[in-house]
Amino acid sequence: MTPSPPDVPAQSHLVLAADGITDWRIIIAADAPPWQSHAAAELAHHLREITGACFPVLDESSPVSPNEIHVGPSTRWDRATTGLSALGSEGCVLRTGRHTLLIAGNGPRGTLYGVGLFLARHLGCRWFTPTVKRIPRQPRPTIAALDEVHEPAFEYREPYCFESMDPDWAVRNRCNGHFPAFGAEHGGGLRYALPFVHTFNEFVPVERHFDTHPEYFSEVGGQRLRHEAQLCLAHPAVFELVLAGVRERLSHEPGLRIISVSQNDRGNPCQCAACRAVDEAEGSFSGSLIRFVNRIAAAIEPDHPDVAIDTLAYRYTRKPPRVTRPRANVIVRLCTIECCFAHPLESCREKVLLRDEAGTGATFVEDLQAWSRICERLYVWDYVTNFANYVLPFPNLGVLAANLRLFARHHVKGVFAQGANPPGGGGEFAALRAWVLAQLMWDPAADESALIDEFLTGVYGRGGPAIRRYLDAFNRLVRDNLHLHASIYDRPDSDYLTPALLDLADRCFDEAEQLAADAEQLARIRHARLPVRFARIAQLPVDAPGREALINAFRADAMAAGITQLSEHIPLARTIDHLHRGVQLTHFARYPGGWSPFDETWPP
Incomplete structure (x- = not known):
């Protein structure tokens, strides 16, 4: 938030209602678009919950009222929107004048976000989850003089989990990503063409083309690959096929603003003579990729000047090219998949290196710095769960804010934080992470500790402080023991899941359960305890007395909570079967050859 000079005199305080009565009216444009009407309805609804008073929504053709709340730019008070045009597409202003309050923003979402900010900052509203909120009852809410300007730190903000x-939760918490089902009233979001990522095979399917044109696919060790292949980015026919596919998608969905042209989710970049010559000149496999994507972006720009081509800096393409810069209409999503998630990226001692052709390496932070120097629209694809074991305690809560501040300092424009998103959700403290991330993606300078406390108290009531003691102990364990690292594919016997920590967790959850105010709050606390129970069971010897009963009870409670998967792509029933049989709960078993995210090197 940055202050701006007041444009109109303001009263020192505005009293919005008293004892269930108000003479304030909400004013919108006579031709208000759906999102402006929805913003006014949101404000009226919440003000009624807060005050008990009815705030009518009128348009500007109605007679002037003694006290007016203008939602969206107003012709009655146009001077108050001074400076709004200088903000980004989602910036907003909150301003008071004599008997007047203005909440207005840019684009289809700015005004909606302004309403949410006003309710949160000045009336204490919180929307912790889609079903748990805090709307404080205030018989006489009083608003001090306001002159606030707000803009998000990142243009794209997506805490991705079930x-x-x-969409209402997302808008109220100012998230604008691809996946919530936004309607016109929500102002839409930053929509990608589908599929969202790993699109090479969508544009040039190996099943359709390999038999007749194996040269379209990556050459490795002198052989063209049918399985686990990428594309040959030097082949002119591949370029034409991908370009045609991009144009086809854009013609079918004219509202799209981003389309991904990105490597398949595997290794094996093409090493034919032509691709290799480019990559050797660029010092990275990203060289041939960025040159290819730049050509696609240049080809579509005349007809689609508002569309960006998205690609990845992922595994073997994480290191940026030394010569070629991404075009202005290219988005690069830099992925953190190799990193430790227990310590801030900037300070972790586990320096995961990706090797270059000289045998030297670069850390993720060094690659982030290098990409930020050459890429105008750099996004980060971050990971905020354990994909091998969604419900296993994961020690990353203490690094979320530090990493987002790092991204903001290096001019990252968007963040996708991938969590657990199977039907029913259930990732360990997923709702807590989503809410905290949403606030920090808008303002990375926000106090993350205070945010965590707000959520825990708002969702778990008087049991919140007990749960916080466990979370703080977990964070201290990895913070004070720098040899304890966390990947996104960790097993239940990971070194940071110590018996002492789990003992403390049980004591804290016992206390929280005893403090629950009602059955609904108790159910939420017990849901939050499932990860500790899961870790306990998975660490037991297969022949431990009572183990089968513990597994069966856990399964019943997980199903009652709506959980359908405990691991990425693996049904709940299969993981439960693995528990019964004592099978190691590790993600890598699903990949041919036991693939690890740390095995990519240059040169091949």
């Missing part, structure tokens, strides 16, 4: 998919 618990963040509700």
